[in-house]
Amino acid sequence: MTNNLFYNYEKAKNTLLTFAADDECQSFFEKNNFPLELAYCKLLTGKLTEAEKLFTGIQERETRARWGKIISKILLEKQTPYPTYFDIRNFLEIDLNLLINYEKGEFVEEIIKYADMFSSVNPETHKYIGRVFWNNELYSYGKFFLERAKNYFYQDPELHVLLANVYIAEDNREKALKAIDNCLKILPGYFPAKDLKRKLIEN
Numbered sequence: 001m002t003n004n005l006f007y008n009y010e011k012a013k014n015t016l017l018t019f020a021a022d023d024e025c026q027s028f029f030e031k032n033n034f035p036l037e038l039a040y041c042k043l044l045t046g047k048l049t050e051a052e053k054l055f056t057g058i059q060e061r062e063t064r065a066r067w068g069k070i071i072s073k074i075l076l077e078k079q080t081p082y083p084t085y086f087d088i089r090n091f092l093e094i095d096l097n098l099l100i101n102y103e104k105g106e107f108v109e110e111i112i113k114y115a116d117m118f119s120s121v122n123p124e125t126h127k128y129i130g131r132v133f134w135n136n137e138l139y140s141y142g143k144f145f146l147e148r149a150k151n152y153f154y155q156d157p158e159l160h161v162l163l164a165n166v167y168i169a170e171d172n173r174e175k176a177l178k179a180i181d182n183c184l185k186i187l188p189g190y191f192p193a194k195d196l197k198r199k200l201i202e203n
Contacts, residue, residue, distance in 0.1 A: 009034070036062050043068065044102050048076050067091040075110055088122040096132045115145075123153035131162060142166070157187040164196055176200060 009032070029038040039054035052072035059065040067087045073080045092111075099107045118125040126149035134142030143166050149159050160183035167176035177200060183193040 036065055036068070039065065039068055040098075043072060043075075044098070044104070048072055052076060063087075064091060067095075071095065071111055074114060075107055080114070082121055083118065085122045088118050088125055088128070092118070092125065093128040093132045096129065097136065100132070100136045100138070112145075119152045124149070124156060124159075126152055127156060127159050127162065134162070134166065139166075139169070155186050157183045157190045157193065160186070161190075161192045161196060164193070168200070173200060 009028075026038060026041045029035075029041065035054050035058050039051045039058075042048070042051035042054060052069060055065045055068035055072055057065075059069055063086075067083060067090075070080055070083050070087070096108055096111065099111075112129055115125055115129060126145045130142045130145030130147075130149055132142075133139075133145060146159065146163050146166060149156070150163075153159065160179045164176045164179035164183070167173075167179060177197065180193050180197045180200070183190055184197075187193075
């Protein structure tokens with residue numbers, strides 16, 4: 001990639017993250033053979049059939065395109081193949097965050113309907129969903145999914161620390177300490193939990 005092309009790619013990519021409907025952005029990806037980025041432009045602007053077609057065309061060489069095809073099928077209400085463990089780990093949270101930032105609440109709602117299905121492949125699914133909601137200040141949704149995540153992967157130490165922070169935000173020190181202690185029973189040396197407990201006790 002030449003310096004000029006790289007500069008223009010970065011400019012177009014940054015536009016994609018904020019305004020996918022930009023004609024210049026989409027034209028750049030199309031003319032310079034960036035089908036994955038173009039597919040995301042189509043997805044974010046609601047052109048789901050076009051997005052699915054683009055994702056399908058490159059899924060053999062682009063790992064993320066396989067995931068893009070799956071979420072396109074979900075949104076088109078088509079029969080949906082199972083994602084892989086790594087599809088969910090690498091892309092679910094990122095794409096939910098992108099859709100939330102684009103105020104595509106209806107898309108987010110459709111995707112999270114598959115949370116139980118995804119959890120059969122990756123038991124951390126509900127944690128990812130809860131964390132992205134919480135980080136986007138959708139606190140009640142974040143708490144709901146984080147608490148539900150305990151039913152799928154209770155032994156995840158990070159989950160209990162996330163829940164402790166939820167309870168701290170609610171000024172519920174007792175529940176926060178209990179969540180931290182649950183974490184330390186699972187992994188006694190887990191530094192984030194030990195550090196958080198120290199701060200809570202000191203305060």
